[in-house]
Amino acid sequence: MTLTPLSTASLATSRLFRLLDTSEPHIEAAGVVVMTGTVSGTPVVAFATDSSVQGGALGIDGCRAIADATDLAVRRGVPVIGIWHSGGARLREGVGALDAVAKVFAAQTRASGRVPQLSVVLGPAAGGAAYGPALTDVVVLGPDGRVFVTGPDVVRRVTGEDVDMLRLGGPEPHGRRSGVVHVVSSTDDEALETAAQLAVLLHEQGSIDLTRLPQRPDPSRAMPAEARRAYDMRTVVTDVLDGPGLELQANWAPNVLTVLGRLGGRTVGVVANNPLRLGGCLDASSGEKAARFVRMCDAFGVPLVFLVDVPGYLPGVGQEWDGVVRRGAKLLHAYAAASVPRVTVVVHKSFGGAYIAMGSRGLGADAVFAWPGAQIDVMGASAAVEVLHRRELATLDGEERAAAVVRLAEAHANETGGLQRAVDGGFVDAVINPADTRAAVAGAIVKVRHVRGLNANIPL
């Protein structure tokens, strides 16, 4: 790699200048520009593919620059931000280009879980330029960002499928359907700003000062009086945090929320069920989404806060065929393996297998709190008696049957369920006033010796 003074400011350099607030002399190599500098005061290494050189296609020299930039970030222990706009491997350089792209992937994998790797896709990113971002921790998509294995022209030629770039690889497919993209931005500047915000959150994590915990609204203010009524858990998350956090994969598997934010000034990762979507059930996609987030937080030493209101894992043919057992198991594994402080708050209900997955004591939670009236059980009492008293109930009809279910459910709840039983068993440490949630969670986090996981962040 040779240092080349820039004669003209390319699109790639201008994007890097927009990202960085200070920068040092940079390197340009065959369509890739690398700079070191700071974002909001945080040191980073950044690179950008230059779409004005052969459409940003990745050749041997350019790939070496990206791999070196990634290695440099690891040596310095700072985040690396990549700005992608590239047609993929350079056809003219043949298999040598493929080998070079492979070396980028190897460098990204070496760096995985060691330093935050953030990608901003501002134009079409095909093939290697799609998998490059996909191997990183967070992918931010600008309004013109498109991510695909190969573009519409090749798709049409090889399969006959007629599709445009937007539908193949735009914000809708990757923000909502595939989960490839973590944050969709409406402008390029917003996308770059989001990457900067992530770099700061993950690199400058801060520490909790319990004596100076900012006052926030009571997080239970969002809870409806009627237990069956759905509500938006995002309000609860924001009230528990110091302010609005950065939600990842907001529109993909929205029944679980994954949010990076600050609590008492310290970066934390929040995983929460959202009853507004799918009733807050865990399913195959949301289990996988939460699992990846947990592993990312663990790798970077970010404490985990679980806010729980979950009726169960979503049952049925669709889910079984979609791998709810295999993909749901990822969350169990990720959570049980995590080394960072783990704090759970059951805000309303937590049932069955989903109880286990959502930060249970048995999986290793350091602290488990519940709000008054929280329900914790294998299943809801009325569902349980339908199973336990199937024969007896089969002899009854109509109102008589309904009355029997209510009577049996009450007896069942007294006998087996109830929050007190969970407290007595040591599965819940304390029932807390919702207004004290922040203090309880912060207090629990600082009690745990701070370590980070040794895992890489495989893109689950």
Place this chain on the structure above:
Amino acid sequence: MAEVRAEMVANVWKVVVAEGDPVADGDTLVILESMKMEIPVLAEGDGTVSTLAVSEGDVVQEGDVIAVIS
């Protein structure tokens, strides 16, 4: 034109909008009942309800069209 489909098997508990109604992104179209929860089905964009394919009491399967917004 955007089709809004059921994300899960559920009973249609309440229909909130009618054909011809204008809706905005995030508006509740119908409320389903499943897993003992009331689950709102939301518009995923601005537009007008051109088709409402369900009525109260229906059972919808995952993937069934609930409404079309155009």
